Amino acid sequence: MPKRRETLKDPEQEVRVFRNRSILAVVLVLLMSTGLVARLFYLQVVQHEVFITRSDKNRVRVEPLPPNRGLLMDRNGQLLAENRPTYNLTIVPERVDDLDATLSLLVDILELPDTDVASLKKRSRQRQRPYQPALLLSELNEEQIAQLAVNRYRLPGIEVEAQLLRYYPDADIMSHVLGYVGRINAEEVKTLDKGNYAGTHFIGKTGVEREYEDVLHGQAGLRKVETNARGRVLRELGRTDPVPGQNITLTIDKKLQQLGYELLDGRRGSIVAIEPSSGEILAMVSSPGFNANLFVTGISHKDYQGLRNNPDLPLYNRAIRGQYPPASTIKPFEALAGLENGVITPNTTVYDPGFYKLPEHSRRYHNWLRWGHGRVNMRRAIVVSNDTYFYNLSHELGIERLAEFMHRFGFGEETSHDVHGAASGVMPSDEWKRARYGQVWFPGETLSVGIGQGYWLSTPLQLATATAVLANRGNWIAPHLARRIGDEPLTLPKTKQDIELANDEWWDLVNKAMEDVMIGSEGTGRRSGQDLAYRMAGKSGTAQVFTLANDERYNAAELEERLHDHALFVAFAPIDKPEIAVAVIIENAGGGSSNAGPLARKMLDAWILREGKPEIPDETSDASEEV
């Protein structure tokens, strides 16, 4: 083509080219439009169901309505655990653009110098599902609420939520009985009924709160609401009301519990009192106590370290987890074991020169009185707490028969109906020792067990339970803490067989011996038995913490306080119709009769002689009236 022609415009060709290109453009435009329509058809017709579901899920939210937790009351209706209205701060991390910035702003606004952003951030992750508000702070004060209201626009995703918070009015005294509730942790989330706990922040961690979690929690309700994109509720579409948790009336008598706590006066120890006829635990004191309210909203690191590092271990529930040698308190039970197995009769006597020797052994097992009690029978052996008599008795019984009999009283077993975390103690036997230590049982070890030492360990709850069964003349009762759940009285299943002796009078013999412990001229507890207004049975015990070498003498002044003996005392009264059985243990307090005995007496006095006690109609007077 000549160059000249190219430089000239050719209108005809231009129009033709333009028309062709226009037609091509229309084709392309139509094709692209078809593509759009195809896409829209896919979204609106093919996938319509998917998107209609998704759009409904967007706007309709199911909000859980947490139930109110049931209250805890003592046997007289005194409130022990209540729910107080408080304001919590919650966060929905999904609605927060910059979590760190928001949290540090929050710390500034609320003036929380002690709280660091990292711990708040950790809390913001503690929840069960996305979009669920996580609990950041509890118990906001009014000024903080006002500050939040003013700054609300700067804090998207942060809400102030009114909630009932658990409160324990007598926390120190009751903490070990009630336990406490705390934030649901990651471990608990795994096993929870997520639907029922969807709106719940707290769960029972220990004690009654844990044992009766199902009953106390109640049934969550829910409401269906329509929300906008910012989560604001526009209207309610439907609702199921929550069923509040049931109130529980405990067997505990608050006054008696308080008395026990005051009697221990901050010393390490425990007092457990049980009503023998029912097995109801009237008091279950572990000292020192702690303020359980600290745990409800999350205890601060400092407070927790303080409790953890306290040498008196206030978090340790001595009443049910403290395992102590029962010492001489078990001598009455052992006497029954001897009678039942025909090893002794009530009149069998043993001469006590101040020690006992196994046949063909040279080692001396000492009586607590170095020069001995002379000739003792069963009754006197209990009254003066003679060791030699029971060395002999246990040797003749043998460990197997001894252990079998003690199991009937619940030693070495966890027999409570509803005491969370109770330990089972140790009732040693040949079999037990082989399993535990892989060693055979030595006859000398039977002698230690015979005076409630050695491997034998029991909790204060076990001692009180056994004493109650003794007071019941063998009628088994399981110790328990709940008296009424909601409006229903607790139904207690029979978990163990009653103890039936070959001769029913043996109960009276042992009970009489225990009465003489309190009132006999030689009785170890006679100082606690003065001016009794009722018939009381008791038995002291002094548990060695520190094993003395043979022929070594115990000198309290020379030993460190922590190596002093534990003081024990068990008692029940009135003997004819027992109303209370009690076990007292004071760690490292020395002799049981002088240290633990007076406490047991005061507990019995307080319960039996209390004001407003319901009059029990005398059957004989009833009968005479009828005549």
Next chain:
Amino acid sequence: MALQESLLPNRGSTIKRRRSLWFRIHLDPWLLGLLFLLLLSGLLILYSASGQRLPVVTAQVTRLGVAIVTMLVLAQLSPGALYRWALPLYLAGFLMLVAVEVMGDVGMGAQRWLVIPGIVRFQPSELMKLAMPMMVAAYLHRRPLPPRIRDILVCALIIGAPIMLIARQPDLGTSLLVACAAIFVLLLAGLSWRLIAFLGALAGAALPLLWLNMHAYQRQRVLTFLNPESDPLGAGWNIIQSTTAIGSGGMQGKGWTLGTQSQLEFLPERHTDFIIAVLGEEFGLIGMVLILALYLLIVIRGLVIANSAQDTFGRLVAGSITLTFFIYVFVNIGMVSGILPVVGVPLPLVSYGGTSSVTLLAGFGILMSIQSHRRLLAR
């Protein structure tokens, strides 16, 4: 009156008298009618999309009034005058882009606005949407067509310089759309297929380069487009909510002002860039197809006007404006329905906003000028 007959101007004696009336006021009745239908539909959707707030609608009506006046004024100018104005407009736009680069106002993380304090806030890139195709068409008007290599290189320079400035603001979407307008001029001028293929390959090769020069938020948009579920509450939120809105509308829609996605504010930017999702939710597939049909009729009418233009400049400008208009529609609906990445392109003449409506209707004013200033006996 048959559609075909009416859409093709300058044919048949029955419309000659009416045409002469429209001619005198320099308007195209068909284009005008279709545009008004679109604007009215847009206001109807806007009312619903704004959460039924009448003030938003009246504000938009005011802006549209300004835009319509602009259109009517431009329609009165002769194509010759527009041809003469092409170079000054282009240069003015270019200088303002330079000014933005030097001292522009920063809004939404991008520097787009030129502010003369107290008087006006102005986006020079908006002016370029019209000045650019006019300039390229004006240049090609005097050159032999199809364009030769030398002319194409000149055009590349005319196109490239302002595009670079707009892209640097950064406003990738607008720069691509402005470039589109100019490229349509070249394509309609008869750019050879061999060159088109070559340039296409070149553009493809330049993509990785483009990626490296993108801002973080732009890359995020592309990534989100590729997989919106990767960040459902962040960048993916928009597209998930808009597809949900459209999809849940079904065939017939949930009814005007009854779309839950739109009314409960799940749909972001519901009265601006994402307004078509409101239509899709409330009027369903039927509504979508109808509005798309309206857009297509406007595009076809625009191309008809372009084909009846009497000189190169008019043809190229009219064709480019029309096709660019369609690209806006396609990109917006494609983005909202999830087949294109999210770029800030409003739905033409429906989305809330003044500037883009003024530019668009100004473009249609130019089309009407071209249509109504033909010499009657030219052919």
